[in-house]
Amino acid sequence: xxxxxxxxxxxxxxxxxxxxxxxxxxxxxxxxxxxxxxxxxxxxxxxxxxxxxxxxxxxxxxxxxxxxxxxxxxxxxxxxxxxxxxxxxxxxxxxxxxxxxxxxxxxxxxxxxxxxxxxxxxxxxxxxxxxxxxxxxxxxxxxxxxxxxxxxxxxxxxxxxxxxxxxxxxxxxxxxxxxxxxxxxxxxxxxxxxxxxxxxxxxxxxxxxxxxxxxxxxxxxxxxxxxxxxxxxxxxxxxxxxxxxxxxxxxxxxxxxxxxxxxxxxxxxxxxxxxxxxxxxxxxxxxxxxxxxxxxxxxxxxxxxxxxxxxxxxxxxxxxxxxxxxxxxxxxxxxxxxxxxxxxxxxxxxxxxxxxxxxxxxxxxxxxxxxxxxxxxxxxxxxxxxxxxxxxxxxxxxxxxxxxxxxxxxxxxxxxxxxxxxxxx
Amino acid sequence: xxxxxxxxxxxxxxxxxxxxxxxxxxxxxxxxxxxxxxxxxxxxxxxxxxxxxxxxxxxxxxxxxxxxxxxxxxxxxxxxxxxxxxxxxxxxxxxxxxxxxxxxxxxxxxxxxxxxxxxxxxxxxxxxxxxxxxxxxxxxxxxxxxxxxxxxxxxxxxxxxxxxxxxxxxxxxxxxxxxxxxxxxxxxxxxxxxxxxxxxxxxxxxxxxxxxxxxxxxxxxxxxxxxxxxxxxxxxxxxxxxxxxxxxxxxxx
Numbered sequence: 001x002x003x004x005x006x007x008x009x010x011x012x013x014x015x016x017x018x019x020x021x022x023x024x025x026x027x028x029x030x031x032x033x034x035x036x037x038x039x040x041x042x043x044x045x046x047x048x049x050x051x052x053x054x055x056x057x058x059x060x061x062x063x064x065x066x067x068x069x070x071x072x073x074x075x076x077x078x079x080x081x082x083x084x085x086x087x088x089x090x091x092x093x094x095x096x097x098x099x100x101x102x103x104x105x106x107x108x109x110x111x112x113x114x115x116x117x118x119x120x121x122x123x124x125x126x127x128x129x130x131x132x133x134x135x136x137x138x139x140x141x142x143x144x145x146x147x148x149x150x151x152x153x154x155x156x157x158x159x160x161x162x163x164x165x166x167x168x169x170x171x172x173x174x175x176x177x178x179x180x181x182x183x184x185x186x187x188x189x190x191x192x193x194x195x196x197x198x199x200x201x202x203x204x205x206x207x208x209x210x211x212x213x214x215x216x217x218x219x220x221x222x223x224x225x226x227x228x229x230x231x232x233x234x235x236x237x238x239x240x241x242x243x244x245x246x247x248x249x250x251x252x253x254x255x256x257x258x259x260x261x262x263x264x265x266x267x268x269x270x271x272x273x274x275x276x277x278x279x280x281x282x283x284x285x286x287x288x289x290x291x292x293x294x295x296x297x298x299x300x301x302x303x304x305x306x307x308x309x310x311x312x313x314x315x316x317x318x319x320x321x322x323x324x325x326x327x328x329x330x331x332x333x334x335x336x337x338x339x340x341x342x343x344x345x346x347x348x349x350x351x352x353x354x355x356x357x358x359x360x361x362x363x364x365x366x367x368x369x370x371x372x373x374x375x376x377x378x379x380x381x382x383x384x385x386x387x388x389x390x391x392x393x394x395x396x397x398x399x400x401x402x403x404x405x406x407x408x409x410x411x412x413x414x415x416x417x418x419x420x421x422x423x424x425x
Numbered sequence: 426x427x428x429x430x431x432x433x434x435x436x437x438x439x440x441x442x443x444x445x446x447x448x449x450x451x452x453x454x455x456x457x458x459x460x461x462x463x464x465x466x467x468x469x470x471x472x473x474x475x476x477x478x479x480x481x482x483x484x485x486x487x488x489x490x491x492x493x494x495x496x497x498x499x500x501x502x503x504x505x506x507x508x509x510x511x512x513x514x515x516x517x518x519x520x521x522x523x524x525x526x527x528x529x530x531x532x533x534x535x536x537x538x539x540x541x542x543x544x545x546x547x548x549x550x551x552x553x554x555x556x557x558x559x560x561x562x563x564x565x566x567x568x569x570x571x572x573x574x575x576x577x578x579x580x581x582x583x584x585x586x587x588x589x590x591x592x593x594x595x596x597x598x599x600x601x602x603x604x605x606x607x608x609x610x611x612x613x614x615x616x617x618x619x620x621x622x623x624x625x626x627x628x629x630x631x632x633x634x635x636x637x638x639x640x641x642x643x644x645x646x647x648x649x650x651x652x653x654x655x656x657x658x659x660x661x662x663x664x665x666x667x668x669x670x671x672x673x674x675x676x677x678x
Contacts, residue, residue, distance in 0.1 A: 010530075252520075260510070262505070264504075267535075
């Protein structure tokens with residue numbers, strides 16, 4: 001039996017090595033994907049943290065508040081402020097944004113300072129009255145809204161974060177004005193600059209700390225997120241080569257001849273699993289190695305391997321076995337190459353999407369959140385994230401690898417039933 | 426006292442019906458093929474030749490009755506039965522990405538041969554079938570005739586006692602056809618029972634001693650070829666075939 005298995009493994013390796021397109025799909029495509037997606041996400045990260053987002057500001061206001069708002073926006077550190085002439089309307093603003101390659105534009109209305117001052121005076125008056133002191137109470141209208149123009153390609157999350165930043169700058173300007181007004185009403189002199197700065201700039205510092213297990217902290221970055229995700233995607237992409245290989249055997253009539261020989265087809269099935277499990281492990285090794293050694297050379301953060309390497313191997317082997325089982329299942333039920341390749345590729349994209357490889361599962365709602373549980377990729381990525389991002393150990397990923405194993409066994413059983421139904425086992 | 430020749434194949438009260446196609450069926454079919462025979466199974470497209478061979482080789486399971494190969498019932502202890510016969514399907518049933526040597530190594534192992542025997546048989550077959558020069562080239566680059574020879578070599582690598590051949594010479598040139606037929610005659614001389622189907626009736630006349638004509642899943646004539654020709658007063662198998670099965674088109678759906 002071992003001789004037959006060895007001969008079959010050698011045959012499967014030879015067939016695989018001569019399938020150039022299959023090899024390209026299994027190795028080159030995922031490598032390109034992981035580099036491109038990591039680079040793009042890294043650029044997005046740097047856009048905010050290093051490169052700064054260009055913002056075009058048209059200040060129609062002639063007072064201090066408009067100037068202070070521009071200063072406050074600049075101080076946030078997230079934007080590169082570009083100034084536009086005061087004569088802009090909506091059309092001119094759009095043209096100016098295109099000319100200056102700005103993704104965002106802000107128009108400060110002409111009476112911004114006057115309205116802010118009046119509003120501040122009113123609030124200060126109300127405050128003084130509540131303290132039992134004499135204060136002016138002036139009736140004022142609302143400050144005209146600031147118009148923020150944005151390029152439609154800007155993602156919603158980015159737009160909301162920009163809006164939050166501008167709102168905080170606006171809050172600062174209004175608070176400053178209220179404080180000055182209050183101080184003047186009580187002391188009848190200007191608020192000293194030093195005191196003003198102390199009162200406005202004494203925010204408590206915010207420390208961002210990634211959640212980790214056992215005190216191991218790995219700063220999350222685009223590499224730590226993308227390399228595990230696209231490794232899983234690559235492993236499941238063996239469906240193109242392996243599914244196609246099974247279909248080819250059926251279509252070419254090799255199955256028929258094999259069935260007339262004194263060897264159980266289980267030998268063939270085991271051989272394919274051994275060979276393609278080897279392929280998935282090689283894929284993982286290649287992509288992880290690239291993350292560790294190649295990424296720093298192309299300006300990307302290096303991949304930090306988890307501290308528990310045994311857990312990493314266990315998760316990778318299980319994920320690879322699940323991917324191979326899925327590919328075999330598709331190959332056994334597909335009638336043609338087109339069915340195998342088409343269904344295989346599309347189903348992998350769907351499973352990876354609902355599994356949280358492309359959109360984080362926590363961002364999904366309702367039905368899609370529940371659907372994630374049936375995707376083996378969901379359990380694989382959760383296990384990898386636990387290891388790569390949270391410093392988890394084998395014990396921490398048991399809850400993820402048990403469902404992954406169960407899905408694998410179900411796929412094996414369905415494959416077995418399919419072969420039995422076709423009288424091939 | 427008459428000497429009875431041992432049987433290579435015995436089909437006993439065979440009944441078979443394709444699921445979802447109740448019209449195409451065998452019912453109570455009986456057939457005996459002696460050991461060392463050269464037996465031809467002929468019929469129009471869709472007559473049931475391939476179905477009958479599939480039942481004889483265990484690719485399909487009979488609904489009623491049974492088939493015995495050298496006394497062993499097909500479908501029971503299939504590994505032992507499968508060692509007894511070789512099968513050369515009509516399709517190129519091998520790995521086109523592999524070379525003839527690589528295919529023979531793999532199928533030899535699956536046929537239950539050891540490493541040494543595989544090497545020895547591979548050398549012999551490559552020589553006999555004229556594939557030595559291309560033994561390490563991928564089969565997908567071969568002509569149809571060369572692929573037919575590879576198909577045949579795989580079917581006989583384990584020296585089977587019975588060899589089923591489903592149109593083994595379709596689409597090949599005259600030289601290859603002659604080479605294949607000569608080799609089959611040689612095998613038969615050494616004791617291999619041949620069960621052969623083809624639409625090349627001239628070729629079949631030179632190869633087969635016993636024939637069965639099959640139409641609509643029924644054997645309509647069988648026996649010694651010369652005696653059948655004499656009985657029906659026909660000069661060739663082709664004329665006999667047309668006389669018994671008619672000249673109308675057959676649409677095998």
